Amino acid sequence: MITNRRTFLGLAAAAVSIPLAGCAPGGSAPASSSAPTDVNTDPASLPETTITTLDTWTDKASMQSQWVTAVNAAFTAKYPKLKVKRTSATFDDINKTLKLKLSDTSAPDVVPANNGWQGIGTFAKAGLILNLDAYAKGYGWDKRIPATIATMHQVAADGSQIGTGSWFGAPIAQGGFITVYFNRSKLDKLGLATPTTFDEFTTSLSKAKAAGEVPMMIGTQDQWLSTTTLFALMNVFAEKQKIADFVYGTGGAATDIGMKEAGALYQQWAADSYLPKNFAGTPGSDSGQAFVEGTGVYYFYYSDSLPFNNVATANKFGTFLLPTEGMPLQATGASNQNFSIATKSKSPDAAAAYLDFASSTEAGDIALKTGVMPFNGTFTKPADAGALLADELAELNAVQETDGFVPYFDWASPTMLDTLGAQTQLLLAGKITPDQLVEACQKDYDAFRKSQGK
Structure with a gap:
């Protein structure tokens, strides 16, 4: 099976963008209705819980799937009380059903909402994904994630514009x-x-x-x-x-x-x-x-x-x-997936801890070990890096140097x-x-x- 960036953005295991039925701008609730203020950004102090995640890496043998599996294991090793239950579906299927999933009380905690108006813009407007500003401040995302990348995960507080305002997703450290x-x-x-x-x-x-x-x-x-x-x-x-x-x-x-x-x-x-x-x-x-x-x-x-x-x-x-x-x-x-938190998540603090880890330099280092391109920073080529990964690191570091990320x-x-x-x-x-x-x-x-x- 072939995968592509629409695996998360769509960038898909093969996909075509399909409009989100019944989820046009002007949805049922304003984005500001889902902005928590009393949050816990100390993962070690959180109670035992299982975080449910959804992603689009359906091919278990793919290097991206290997990466997220390793990230999940490292996250639980660091925070033993926080387990991760991962499920996957093609972007095509997710794009058709994500609105319904987010509307349900059993919605996954972490979802791969597409960047832009196809995903986070529409879902934020409808109040279906969480405003993450309090978590972004608590974890310092604004200090460690480049502004041009942060912009890709932001929506105006009233849901009127993408590329500015509040955080409604976070970029994973693989891109x-x-x-x-x-x-x-x-x-x-x-x-x-x-x-x-x-x-x-x-x-x-x-x-x-x-x-x-x-x-x-x-x-x-x-x-x-x-x-x-x-x-x-x-x-x-x-x-x-x-x-x-x-x-x-x-x-x-x-x-x-x-x-x-x-x-x-x-x-x-x-x-x-x-x-x-x-x-x-x-x-x-x-x-x-x-x-x-x-x-x-x-x-x-x-x-x-x-x-x-x-x-x-x-x-x-x-x-x-x-x-x-x-x-x-x-x-x-962009990062190879935008992860957002469902407004109906029963464990938003734990889900935010997972987003913080999945976007971290530590997760980027896991990408290097897996043989795929990291993200959210400048990385040194390992001595044993393969030829393709060496090319990719050169690309990443060159674009970082010019801040040349184009949405x-x-x-x-x-x-x-x-x-x-x-x-x-x-x-x-x-x-x-x-x-x-x-x-x-x-x-x-x-x-x-x-x-x-x-």
């Missing part, structure tokens, strides 16, 4: 970017080095095609994977602040965010046969598996989300971020992923123009903003 994977042996066979400029990358695509290779493996039957490359390319053509302003609703227009230029180049790559035959009819999970098994030189995907079940397999591949010419390095990335564009509205997934499919098929792609994005955005009275 990733939309990155470019490459097959090491194929790149060597082509006599090519890892691209360090955007021109070098585009030139290598034509050389791969000339050599009879599939330059870029992809499968867009599920729509969502078609947006991955688009979002990565937008970072080449627009500064991070313009994209962030649009996503968080603080300014700008769809014409300012590099989408037209990214769409034009993406469409040209499809016309030049840089993508595999029948990519439009290939499920994302099949395309990822095919890449791991040797089809394709490059693959745009999410860090640590290809079906690598061991370090030896992972090290056959490398990864790099698209170079951003004339701008500081920036990349679309996922589909967070801009509850339906943006659906809209852009469908429109990008049409773009790659040559049925719409890049201008029409931009128009569809703006139309979706405007309709949502209007529904909010903006």
Whole structure:
């Protein structure tokens, strides 16, 4: 099974964003109704309890599942009275049912609510997830979590805006970017080095095609994977602040965010046969598996989300971020899950202790030992780090240095992923123009903003 960043954000074990039925902005309760003030942030003093968690890592053999299993064990070892009962489901299933789960008295304590309006924005507005400000202050999240990352987990107190205000989730200490994977042996066979400029990358695509290779493996039957490359390319053509302003609703227009230029180049790559035959009819999970098994030189995907079940397999591949010419390095990335606490949780103090641990440097060190990319800080490469993990740490530390984290564009509205997934499919098929792609994005955005009275 393939997993991806929609495993948590969706970034999924394969997924497509599905609107949350009956959970539109303007829900039953204001966000401020779920803001506890009398909290305990001393985990050692908490009574014995079992914290129920839900995540999207359904493949027990995956390295991400191995990571969270190790984190849970380390948490209980540190706080023996606090046990963790973990369950998993695909993002697709969670996206369909999470509102109902959160509305039930037996709701899990910790849930993987998607970032943006698809998840925490809508759930906070409806009063279904807890305002975590008191815990953030008590545990010092605002001091140890970078501001650009913290913003991804915040919603205005009245539920009117994402990217500002109160904490309604916390970033786990395992994360990733939309990155470019490459097959090491194929790149060597082509006599090519890892691209360090955007021109070098585009030139290598034509050389791969000339050599009879599939330059870029992809499968867009599920729509969502078609947006991955688009979002990565937008970072080449627009500064991070313009994209962030649009996503968080603080300014700008769809014409300012590099989408037209990214769409034009993406469409040209499809016309030049840089993508595999029948990519439009290939499920994302099949395309990822095919890449791991040797089809394709490059693959745009999410860090640590290809079906690598061991370090030896992972090290056959490398990864790099698209170079951003004339701008500081920036990349679309986030923690590999937003964890929120259900308002109906019977053990919110214990659940908050779990969020604190799962977002900590200690949990990041566990990621390193597992062979996956940590998050929420700068980490030193272990002496025994595999080749892929070494690439990922270089990416993380480079983006930390420039504070170049760009929010996922589909967070801009509850339906943006659906809209852009469908429109990008049409773009790659040559049925719409890049201008029409931009128009569809703006139309979706405007309709949502209007529904909010903006």
